Amino acid sequence: MSSNKIRWSSWLPLVPALALLAGILLVPLGKTFVRSVSNPDLTLANYEHLFTDGVTMTVLGRTALTAATVTIAALLLGYPYAYLMTRVSARTRGILLVVVLIPFWTSVMARNFAWIIILQDGGPVQSAFEAVGIDDVVLYGTTAGVTIAMTQVMLPFMVLPLFSTLGAIDRKLLLAARGLGSSPTAAFWKVFWPLSRGGVMAGVMLVFTLSLGFYVTPALLGSPQQSLVAQLLAQRTTLLLDFAAAGALGMVVLVITLVLVVWANRVGGTVSAIGVVATSQPKDR
Amino acid sequence: MSSPARTRRRPDTVDPIPWWLKVVGGLVIAFFILPTLFVIPMSFSSATTFQFPPPGFSWRLYENFFTNPVWLDSLGNSFLVASLTAVLATTVGTAAAVALSRLDGRAARFVRTLLMVPIVSPAIVVAVAVYISFLGWRLTGTVTGYVLAHTAIAVPYVLVSVTGALGGFDQRLLKASASLGASPLTSFVRVTLPLISRGVLTGGIFAFIVSFDEVVIALFLRSPLFQTMPVQMYNSVTVEIDPTISAASSLMVVAVTIIFILPLLLRGRAGSRQEPRP
Amino acid sequence: MTRQTTVEVTGSPRETKRGTEIRLEGVTKDYGLAAPAVDDISLTIEPGEFMTLLGPSGSGKTTTLNLIAGFETLTAGTISLDGADVSDVPPHRRNLGMLFQNYALFPHMTIAQNVAYPLRQRKVGKQEIARKVAEVLELVQLTGRDDTHPSKLSGGQQQRVALARAIVFEPKALLLDEPLGALDRNLRSALQTEIRRIHREVGSTFVFVTHDQEEAMNLADRIALFNNGRIEQVGTPQQLYAEPETLFTARFLGDSNVFELGQADLGGAVAWEGESWGVDPATVAAHPGVGKGSAIVVRPEDVEVAAGRDAVPVGANAVRAAVRDVEYMGSYRTLLLTIGDRGLFGRARVSALRGDYAIGDDVVVWWRPRAQRIVAA
Numbered sequence: 024m025s026s027n028k029i030r031w032s033s034w035l036p037l038v039p040a041l042a043l044l045a046g047i048l049l050v051p052l053g054k055t056f057v058r059s060v061s062n063p064d065l066t067l068a069n070y071e072h073l074f075t076d077g078v079t080m081t082v083l084g085r086t087a088l089t090a091a092t093v094t095i096a097a098l099l100l101g102y103p104y105a106y107l108m109t110r111v112s113a114r115t116r117g118i119l120l121v122v123v124l125i126p127f128w129t130s131v132m133a134r135n136f137a138w139i140i141i142l143q144d145g146g147p148v149q150s151a152f153e154a155v156g157i158d159d160v161v162l163y164g165t166t167a168g169v170t171i172a173m174t175q176v177m178l179p180f181m182v183l184p185l186f187s188t189l190g191a192i193d194r195k196l197l198l199a200a201r202g203l204g205s206s207p208t209a210a211f212w213k214v215f216w217p218l219s220r221g222g223v224m225a226g227v228m229l230v231f232t233l234s235l236g237f238y239v240t241p242a243l244l245g246s247p248q249q250s251l252v253a254q255l256l257a258q259r260t261t262l263l264l265d266f267a268a269a270g271a272l273g274m275v276v277l278v279i280t281l282v283l284v285v286w287a288n289r290v291g292g293t294v295s296a297i298g299v300v301a302t303s304q305p306k307d308r
Numbered sequence: 309m310s311s312p313a314r315t316r317r318r319p320d321t322v323d324p325i326p327w328w329l330k331v332v333g334g335l336v337i338a339f340f341i342l343p344t345l346f347v348i349p350m351s352f353s354s355a356t357t358f359q360f361p362p363p364g365f366s367w368r369l370y371e372n373f374f375t376n377p378v379w380l381d382s383l384g385n386s387f388l389v390a391s392l393t394a395v396l397a398t399t400v401g402t403a404a405a406v407a408l409s410r411l412d413g414r415a416a417r418f419v420r421t422l423l424m425v426p427i428v429s430p431a432i433v434v435a436v437a438v439y440i441s442f443l444g445w446r447l448t449g450t451v452t453g454y455v456l457a458h459t460a461i462a463v464p465y466v467l468v469s470v471t472g473a474l475g476g477f478d479q480r481l482l483k484a485s486a487s488l489g490a491s492p493l494t495s496f497v498r499v500t501l502p503l504i505s506r507g508v509l510t511g512g513i514f515a516f517i518v519s520f521d522e523v524v525i526a527l528f529l530r531s532p533l534f535q536t537m538p539v540q541m542y543n544s545v546t547v548e549i550d551p552t553i554s555a556a557s558s559l560m561v562v563a564v565t566i567i568f569i570l571p572l573l574l575r576g577r578a579g580s581r582q583e584p585r586p
Numbered sequence: 587m588t589r590q591t592t593v594e595v596t597g598s599p600r601e602t603k604r605g606t607e608i609r610l611e612g613v614t615k616d617y618g619l620a621a622p623a624v625d626d627i628s629l630t631i632e633p634g635e636f637m638t639l640l641g642p643s644g645s646g647k648t649t650t651l652n653l654i655a656g657f658e659t660l661t662a663g664t665i666s667l668d669g670a671d672v673s674d675v676p677p678h679r680r681n682l683g684m685l686f687q688n689y690a691l692f693p694h695m696t697i698a699q700n701v702a703y704p705l706r707q708r709k710v711g712k713q714e715i716a717r718k719v720a721e722v723l724e725l726v727q728l729t730g731r732d733d734t735h736p737s738k739l740s741g742g743q744q745q746r747v748a749l750a751r752a753i754v755f756e757p758k759a760l761l762l763d764e765p766l767g768a769l770d771r772n773l774r775s776a777l778q779t780e781i782r783r784i785h786r787e788v789g790s791t792f793v794f795v796t797h798d799q800e801e802a803m804n805l806a807d808r809i810a811l812f813n814n815g816r817i818e819q820v821g822t823p824q825q826l827y828a829e830p831e832t833l834f835t836a837r838f839l840g841d842s843n844v845f846e847l848g849q850a851d852l853g854g855a856v857a858w859e860g861e862s863w864g865v866d867p868a869t870v871a872a873h874p875g876v877g878k879g880s881a882i883v884v885r886p887e888d889v890e891v892a893a894g895r896d897a898v899p900v901g902a903n904a905v906r907a908a909v910r911d912v913e914y915m916g917s918y919r920t921l922l923l924t925i926g927d928r929g930l931f932g933r934a935r936v937s938a939l940r941g942d943y944a945i946g947d948d949v950v951v952w953w954r955p956r957a958q959r960i961v962a963a
Contacts, residue, residue, distance in 0.1 A: 033410055035404035047460035048426055048434060049339070051441035058440075085484055103332040110325050119333070125340045125533055128564055130521045133557035134540040137343040139545060140350055140360050146358055147346070175339055191534045197323070198657050199690035201677040201749065204707035207323060210678075213703075217464060217694045236430025238524050243545060253432040261528065270440070273433045284428045 031220075052277070059270035069271035079272065086252040089230065090234035094174055094181075096174045097230050098223065101181030105222075108182075109189045110160075123183065126176045135243045138172040139163065142244065164246045172240050179224040180233060188222025228287030232280055252276055350554035358551060369555040379552060386520050389451060389536060391452025393458040393519035398512040399458065401466025406500065408467075409474040420467075427464040431524040434461065436547055443466035457529065458519035465518060466511030473507020482488035513567055521564065605634030605791040606758035607940040608654060612663035614651050621651045622661065625815035631759075633668075636785050636792045640802040642813030642838070648763060651795045655761050656680050667758055683752035685762040689744045697723070697747050698732035704755040713901050722754040725784065742773045749784065759791035766798040767803065778804055785897070794809035799839050803827070811835055831871045832962045836883040843889060843925070846963050856960075858880065859926045863903035863954040871961045881963040888957035889934035891921060892950045893944075907932065919943075921937070923951065923956035 044157040059069050073079040110121050126134065135151035141148055145249035152160040162168035192215060245251065250258070256276065259269040346360070351369055353362030373379045378457070408420055426434065438457050439448065447453030477500065485495040522536035530539045537556065544550035608631040609934070616622040624646040631637045635753030654665060664673045670850055691700050698719055700779035705715045723729050726746040736744055745765055752760055762781070766774045782805060785792050796802050802809050803823040810833075811818040811826060815930040819826060819835045833844065844859045855862050873878075890902075890953040898904045911922040919945060923932040934951055936943070943949075 033407060036407035037419060039400045040404035040467075042457070042465065044426070047456055048429075052433075052436035055437045055440055072517070100332070100336050104330055106332040107325065107329055109510045118936065119337075121524060122337050122340050125344065128561075129344045129534065130538070130557065130560035131523050132521075132538045132553070133560045134343065136545060137347045137554055138558050140346050140358055141343060143358060143360070145359075172343075175343065176342070178336070183511055189814065193688070193690065195686055195688060195690040196692060198468060198677070199686060200692075201657070202655055202680075202684040203324075203704035204755065205528060205680050205703075206676075206678055209707065212478045214692055214694075226942070233699070234430075236432055238430075238435075241541070243542075251723075253430065254434055255433055257528075263483055266440050266566050269436055273436050277433045278428055280428065280430055280433075281425075 042257050043193050051075075055266070055270035056274055058267050059184050059274055070265050072268060072274075073271060076298075079282065082250060083256045085166070085249065086235055089166055089173070089251060090231050091273070093173045093177055093234045094227055094231045096170070097177050097181040098227060100183055101178050101226065102219075102223070105185035105189050108186050112286070117247075118184075123179045126179060133240055134176065135172065135239055138175075138244055140166045142171070154201070163244065165251050166245060169241045169245045169251070172244055173234055173237055175236055176240075180229045184225040184229065185222045186223070189219055190301045192218045225287060228283060232283040232287060234237075235280060235283075236276065309364055335480060346547050346562055347557045347561060350551070351558040353551060353554065356551060360452060360546075369552050372552045373555040373559070377550065377558065378539060379537075382535055382537040385451075385534060385539040386390070389454045389458060390516045391518035392451070392455045393462055394510055394512045394516040395460045396455060397462035397466050397515035398508060398518075400471050401463045401511055402504075402508050404463070405470035405474060406496070406504075409471065409477070410479070417488065424464050426461045431461075431522075435525040435528045438525060442529065448529050449534050451534070453529050454519075454526065454534075454536070457525050458522055459515075461522070461525070462515035462518045465514035467506075468512035470504060470507045473504040473510075517564060521560070589599070592876055604789040605632070607631065607669050607671075607955050608759060608791060608793065609632045609666045609709055610654070610663065611651070611664060611666075613650065613653060613660060614662040615653055616661040620637050620836060622815050624653065626663070627815075627817055628663075629810055629820065630793055631793060634731060634789050634791055636782075636794065636801040636805060636807040637739070638794045638796060638806035638809045639812060640796060640799060640806075640809050640838075641818075643797055645809075645812035646814040646815040647795050647797075651761050651763055651793060653681055655890060665719060675796055681755075681758050681761040683755070683757035685745070685748050685760065685765040687764040688768045689736070689741075689748045691744055691748055691751075693736055696733050696735055697728065697739075697800075700736065700747060701751045701754050705750065708755060718754055719750075722750040723859060725753075725787065726750045726780075740766065741769050742777060745769065745777060746780070749781070750882075753790075757790070758880075759793060760788075762794040766794075767795075775804075781805065796936055803839070813838075825961065828959075829871070830883065830959060830961050833881050833883070835959055836959065841886050841933055843884045843886065844932070844935075845884075847880050847882065848878055858882070858905070859902070860930070861905050861926075863958075865960065866955040866958075869911075869956060869959050871959065879963055880960055883959045883961055884953050886920065886933040886935040887956050888953050889932075891934050891936055891952060892952060895950055898950055898952045902952040903958065904950050907949055907951050909945055909947040909949060911945060912943050916940070921947075 028290070054167060060066060069226065104119070104123075104133070109114050111119065129137075140146060143149075144161065144163060148162060149160055162171065179188070196214050196218070197210050200214045201207070234252055237251060241251040242254055242257075245254075253270070253276075256269055256272050259265050259272065263269075350360065352365050352367070353359070354364035354366035354368060355362060404423060408416055410498055418576075434457075442453050443449045447456070452574060481499050481503075482492075482495050485499045486492070490498065497537045501567075521541060523535075526539045527542060528539060530536075535543075537560075541553050542554040543555075610629045611628055613624055613627045613629075614622055620931060627646075629782040637856070639650060642648045649658060653660060656672070656675060660673055664671050666672060669681075692703065693923065696701070696878060699752070700768060701719045701722060702715050710718070719732070720729070726749055728743060728746050728750065731739070731743075736747065738906055748765070765781075769777065771860055778801060781792075781794075794802075806823055809823055809826050809834070810820045813834050818838075819831045821829075823839075826835055827839050836842045836844070846859065855864055857863075865943060892898050892904075895904065905926055907923040907925040909921055910924050913920040913922065916938065918938050919936050919940060921934045921936060924930065924935060925932045932951070
């Protein structure tokens with residue numbers, strides 16, 4: 024048996040995929056990294072600048088804050104929704120699941136354009152607020168507007184891992200708790216909520232991580248004065264053509280993201296964060 | 309049913325779904341669906357701005373979309389890039405998935421994770437890295453550049469989809485095929501491929517949509533001579549204030565919905581086959 | 587009838603009457619399907635009684651238990667505990683202990699936390715909780731495992747913890763929903779003994795649901811046999827076995843030879859395939875009497891086997907049969923028989939020492955009229 028030969032030939036079909044990945048992603052990322060640490064000598068100046076230029080840290084902070092707001096909003100909306108999904112009939116559950124996937128189905132540009140129409144000055148949201156006597160609600164061109172639009176597209180990433188965790192919780196445990204003297208509310212907080220924490224963690228990590236990289240939504244719905252890190256990165260690349268500085272910032276964003284993804288994958292337990300992302304279709308990251 | 313005299317009004321279950329939960333559910337459903345629905349009335353607007361509600365009914369935006377060469381070219385470009393991407397990504401991704409299904413151990417797991425990296429990396433970082441490299445390689449603004457970049461981010465979708473289909477594939481069938489005299493390649497074509505065809509098809513559709521709808525990398529690779537439809541849509545809201553985008557958006561929403569429903573229908577029709585859902 | 591006054595008047599310690607009376611009147615649960623899951627059931631479970639709800643799956647026994655627990659709402663009827671109507675009381679205020687088939691232990695809590703749970707819900711003091719938890723864990727023989735998580739325990743141990751959790755708060759009654767269904771045979775019988783012991787020590791009312799007739803006979807003071815959402819018969823295990831009212835009861839508990847009757851009462855005798863058999867009036871079930879629509883049931887251990895008619899004693903009921911197969915069961919042998927002209931399937935139990943029957947032998951089987959039972963078919 025020429026087992027060695029068999030082993031090598033069985034790796035062969037992977038070559039095109041790996042070559043593509045290397046050529047399109049790994050090599051460019053590597054070159055970007057090299058450029059960011061050479062000037063042309065080895066230097067960390069580009070990374071130091073990120074901390075001292077007075078802009079990057081502010082933008083990173085704003086990005087983290089926006090991502091956190093999106094995460095909390097998605098959890099507050101997504102948890103009840105996922106819970107509802109575990110309670111309804113199989114048929115209704117199917118409908119609710121299809122609805123969750125709608126933001127994935129909707130083209131990125133169509134969705135963001137829709138939000139422009141809805142949030143614009145004189146648009147339906149503003150009119151609705153004026154109708155109830157609240158004037159001057161400005162959402163278009165603000166971080167609040169960006170947050171609303173991002174929450175919509177991030178909700179599925181909260182709902183799907185939560186649904187898989189909540190659906191796996193044995194409802195007999197809730198009956199047991201009721202039988203042992205707990206009111207429905209107490210049974211929820213003492214039994215259901217602790218058992219759902221894995222899914223909550225997975226959803227929170229996933230939404231927060233993916234929210235960090237949004238570009239199109241803040242670029243279209245936000246304002247340049249309130250830019251998020253992706254806009255800053257784009258600006259330094261295409262407008263300032265400062266590839267070294269952009270590379271350093273890109274590396275920071277990438278490393279933060281990958282670390283969070285690995286962590287999310289770990290805390291998610293049975294819920295594979297990557298799997299959830301991959302089986303659904305992420306947009307505008 | 310029992311007589312009213314014997315029946316007392318009681319809830320059907322001890323633990324009914326609270327009303328407020330249904331309200332929250334309804335709100336979330338509205339949040340999911342409504343924004344998209346705004347696009348469709350807008351596409352029949354007679355206004356030359358993004359004014360909502362539309363002042364009047366008109367086919368003008370659709371007329372403009374289908375007569376204006378800028379829009380038509382971008383649509384054609386998108387179709388070209390997405391089709392080539394779908395073919396390339398499906399081939400490469402299926403080969404990788406089949407190979408990985410027969411390998412295990414640390415190295416195989418590492419490779420699998422590595423191939424998923426494009427999906428979890430922020431699109432903007434990928435776009436910047438690709439842009440900087442492609443500038444040097446003179447690939448920006450070329451079909452090759454678009455297809456290569458889009459294929460790199462589409463392969464993971466094919467990988468996941470085909471791996472799912474392979475989950476229900478009995479590797480013993482290949483041994484049976486070999487014992488009956490088939491070469492590995494024949495076995496793949498005559499046995500493996502037919503059994504995972506739905507996973508491959510789904511992966512291909514995913515790859516097509518990923519490319520067709522991709523905007524961040526496309527924004528960096530665009531040139532005045534070659535740009536895709538999402539980029540043209542981006543321009544129409546940032547530079548031109550061209551309401552034709554509502555017609556384009558409506559068409560995109562309808563097209564993507566149809567493409568997405570297609571695999572569901574295929575799945576339903578061929579439901580008797582023993583394959584797990586991708 | 588009320589327990590409270592009885593206790594006060596007699597002034598006796600609580601032990602004399604610790605259980606709770608559970609009374610079901612016209613209890614109905616209708617999910618809107620073809621037939622109600624539970625159809626107009628009335629049953630009184632005495633204080634301190636070990637009542638088993640027995641029946642095939644889908645017969646309504648588990649639904650009835652859930653109705654008592656409050657996990658299902660009544661479509662009609664009332665349920666009262668010691669005379670107090672609890673029909674509309676939510677489960678957490680009924681104060682009933684419940685044991686589930688899959689244990690339903692909280693996986694995120696330790697053994698001690700699980701057992702302490704109902705006490706915490708009742709705002710019992712910390713020291714009292716610690717004392718009671720230790721006490722009840724000793725009762726179920728699980729001392730020293732306090733800080734273990736349920737997943738680290740075997741199935742039998744998990745069920746002991748669930749039992750401890752269900753009785754630690756001194757519930758009015760303990761409801762057990764096929765608690766041993768997931769365990770293997772040996773463990774089952776060990777836990778049956780355990781549950782009987784705990785019932786004796788705690789003295790409260792137990793309502794035990796099972797589909798296993800042996801388990802029911804082994805455990806219960808009384809059995810309520812369920813069939814199609816109704817109670818077929820209530821009685822002690824012995825009553826149900828020896829004096830079944832219906833063919834369903836006779837067939838569900840133990841093996842039977844069943845001779846369906848097609849003719850009316852012939853005045854102290856019945857006819858079956860040309861045989862004329864004597865009837866002992868004491869063996870006729872109250873409903874519907876002898877005749878068309880009734881059947882004669884004879885247990886295999888009451889059937890004797892003879893070589894020919896002349897060996898049958900006078901006054902015995904006899905019929906010819908052929909030996910189809912012989913099963914050696916260790917302490918006895920079972921003859922599988924084809925009886926009469928149409929080859930009715932039957933069984934007879936003979937001594938293990940009788941190894942002289944061969945397949946194909948023609949025999950005559952007989953029994954005394956008082957050993958048979960005439961039931962509704």
